[in-house]
Amino acid sequence: MAELNSKVKELFEKDLIDIFIGYEEGTRNPRPYFAYSAQDADNLVFNDKCQGNLAVYLTRKDLVGGKRVGISASYFALKSISQLFDENQLKEDLLIVLGMKEDGSILEFKGLDEIRTYLSEAKAPSKQKDDELLKELSEMSQAERWQFWSDELSKCFKCYACRAACPMCYCTKCIIEVNRPQWIQPWISTQGNMEWQINRVMHMAGRCSDCGSCGAACPIGIPIHLLTHMMTKTVAANFGESNEQGNVLSTFKPDDKENFIL
Amino acid sequence: MERKYISQDSLKTWLSKLNDEGKHIYAPVAKGDKTDFKHIKSVGEISMEHIQTTQSAKAIAFPRTEKLFSYTKNKGDVSLQDYDSSVIPETVVFGLHPCDAAGFRPLSNIFNWGTPDTPFNERMKRTTLIALSCSQCDEACFCTSVNGSPGNTEGSDILLTKIKDGYLVEVVTDKGKELVSKYENLFDAAPEVNKEEFLANVPQKFGLEELQQRISNMFESEVWKQQSARCLGCGACAFVCPTCACFDIQEDNKGSKGSRLRCWDSCGFSLFTVHTSGHNPREVQSQRWRQRLLHKFSYMPERLSVRGCTGCGRCSRACPVDMNIAEHLSSISKLENVEK
Numbered sequence: 001m002a003e004l005n006s007k008v009k010e011l012f013e014k015d016l017i018d019i020f021i022g023y024e025e026g027t028r029n030p031r032p033y034f035a036y037s038a039q040d041a042d043n044l045v046f047n048d049k050c051q052g053n054l055a056v057y058l059t060r061k062d063l064v065g066g067k068r069v070g071i072s073a074s075y076f077a078l079k080s081i082s083q084l085f086d087e088n089q090l091k092e093d094l095l096i097v098l099g100m101k102e103d104g105s106i107l108e109f110k111g112l113d114e115i116r117t118y119l120s121e122a123k124a125p126s127k128q129k130d131d132e133l134l135k136e137l138s139e140m141s142q143a144e145r146w147q148f149w150s151d152e153l154s155k156c157f158k159c160y161a162c163r164a165a166c167p168m169c170y171c172t173k174c175i176i177e178v179n180r181p182q183w184i185q186p187w188i189s190t191q192g193n194m195e196w197q198i199n200r201v202m203h204m205a206g207r208c209s210d211c212g213s214c215g216a217a218c219p220i221g222i223p224i225h226l227l228t229h230m231m232t233k234t235v236a237a238n239f240g241e242s243n244e245q246g247n248v249l250s251t252f253k254p255d256d257k258e259n260f261i262l
Numbered sequence: 263m264e265r266k267y268i269s270q271d272s273l274k275t276w277l278s279k280l281n282d283e284g285k286h287i288y289a290p291v292a293k294g295d296k297t298d299f300k301h302i303k304s305v306g307e308i309s310m311e312h313i314q315t316t317q318s319a320k321a322i323a324f325p326r327t328e329k330l331f332s333y334t335k336n337k338g339d340v341s342l343q344d345y346d347s348s349v350i351p352e353t354v355v356f357g358l359h360p361c362d363a364a365g366f367r368p369l370s371n372i373f374n375w376g377t378p379d380t381p382f383n384e385r386m387k388r389t390t391l392i393a394l395s396c397s398q399c400d401e402a403c404f405c406t407s408v409n410g411s412p413g414n415t416e417g418s419d420i421l422l423t424k425i426k427d428g429y430l431v432e433v434v435t436d437k438g439k440e441l442v443s444k445y446e447n448l449f450d451a452a453p454e455v456n457k458e459e460f461l462a463n464v465p466q467k468f469g470l471e472e473l474q475q476r477i478s479n480m481f482e483s484e485v486w487k488q489q490s491a492r493c494l495g496c497g498a499c500a501f502v503c504p505t506c507a508c509f510d511i512q513e514d515n516k517g518s519k520g521s522r523l524r525c526w527d528s529c530g531f532s533l534f535t536v537h538t539s540g541h542n543p544r545e546v547q548s549q550r551w552r553q554r555l556l557h558k559f560s561y562m563p564e565r566l567s568v569r570g571c572t573g574c575g576r577c578s579r580a581c582p583v584d585m586n587i588a589e590h591l592s593s594i595s596k597l598e599n600v601e602k
Binding site: 026027028029031032033034051052056057062063155157158159160161163164165177185186187188189213216217219220221 | 528
């Protein structure tokens with residue numbers, strides 16, 4: 001951790017950044033923190049209790065607009081950053097990324113290519129609790145699984161914490177808020193809640209980093225991150241991994257499989 | 263106020279009998295690591311171990327989605343079906359804490375500001391609150407900082423306090439008396455106990471007077487920007503809050519039939535104040551965060567004579583980025599250079 005603090009201090013002292021996005025100690029777990037000076041850098045922490053995906057702040061114009069930004073990025077945040085570059089949401093010369101390895105050591109990336117190379121070789125951190133629930137779900141019959149998700153999503157009250165916590169949900173106007181025509185019922189009902197989640201997950205196809213921030217953000221504890229997780233796996237298995245040329249929903253190839261279209 | 267005693271077993275019998283009468287009983291039910299109010303079928307489902315339910319009990323009187331009226335169009339004619347209060351069941355909310363029971367007063371003042379709100383009032387009329395004092399608290403609790411307490415009777419119809427093997431019963435209102443007198447034989451005389459000894463010790467986090475002196479005079483303060491920097495702009499805090507009452511009106515229209523719905527909304531959403539023209543008077547999150555705190559601690563006390571916060575701490579627990587409200591209020595209460 002001391003390595004992170006001194007590195008960030010150095011970035012400020014050399015006048016390379018205006019703001020650094022990291023974590024500070026919070027009530028129960030660390031929480032997002034923005035350092036604006038070498039002095040602030042002392043407050044930064046990074047450990048296995050850090051939740052959420054800090055890349056979500058990189059598209060917040062009121063926070064980072066026009067500024068030179070540094071960020072401490074977990075494996076998943078790195079994936080989101082790479083994806084945000086693919087979608088032309090970030091400028092390489094305005095961003096310094098410090099990759100945080102699980103053992104607490106820091107990876108200094110010189111540009112996007114190095115991040116991509118690292119990600120192509122690195123292994124995703126394991127998620128034991130999720131794997132257990134996924135196993136349970138995969139052993140259910142389709143009817144049981146439908147019942148599981150109906151019960152879970154009947155509890156959803158559409159606070160949109162899942163959307164707010166997601167680095168990929170940077171639209172200024174979300175489909176749920178479009179009302180001419182109104183595609184999705186905005187009020188709370190089991191059916192409308194499902195429509196919302198299905199839409200959210202669909203929009204993540206080939207873009208999701210599988211960080212699980214949506215599920216972690218849900219105040220009711222609905223494991224909605226498993227939906228995006230399965231989507232990521234299904235899309236990769238059927239259409240391959242997305243790359244800088246685009247993702248499954250933003251590209252078209254004449255030889256794309258169409259056998260799933262009814 | 264009448265004081266009685268009920269044993270653990272008699273409490274179960276009492277609730278079962280109320281259930282058998284046909285009353286809808288909402289009580290905390292645990293699932294995984296979350297506990298929430300649920301319409302229970304049997305008393306065995308009730309969880310008494312939790313510190314706080316994830317959501318407040320406000321949905322009893324202010325449902326997540328409420329049908330205000332419906333309509334049918336037939337050629338040129340429109341027939342209206344008004345709000346039907348006859349379908350609202352007699353309801354008992356059991357096991358809510360004093361901070362939740364206290365939350366119904368600010369809600370009631372909002373829904374009766376100007377025009378009395380029929381759905382809210384009709385639901386409240388049929389609802390009896392059997393609250394439970396807190397014997398434990400966590401780091402998010404701060405009722406004692408906003409004039410509440412873990413054994414506060416305000417807002418409850420009946421307040422139970424766990425004493426050894428049973429409960430001290432404080433019958434606060436006539437509604438409460440009705441539920442007790444019907445099953446008088448289940449209750450005993452109250453023992454001579456000091457209730458305070460059985461309550462959680464909720465530390466005071468800030469001085470209310472210091473806070474009130476400052477908060478109404480700091481609309482232009484830089485503090486809002488600093489505090490809200492990490493806020494993601496979701497509605498989790500508002501939706502779990504026992505006093506947040508913002509709503510949106512939506513039309514559920516299918517062909518020539520439809521209904522008008524009132525559904526939960528939040529001042530934290532960026533779209534909450536967008537005008538038809540596209541102009542948004544609360545353009546950035548700091549303005550929305552300011553609105554949230556000022557509404558609760560300045561506008562409501564000034565206009566409705568009640569604070570919009572009972573110190574339940576739910577917003578702090580629900581926030582994905584740890585916007586700890588007590589911590590923020592505490593730092594405001596210590597600010598210097600604010601015109602008082």
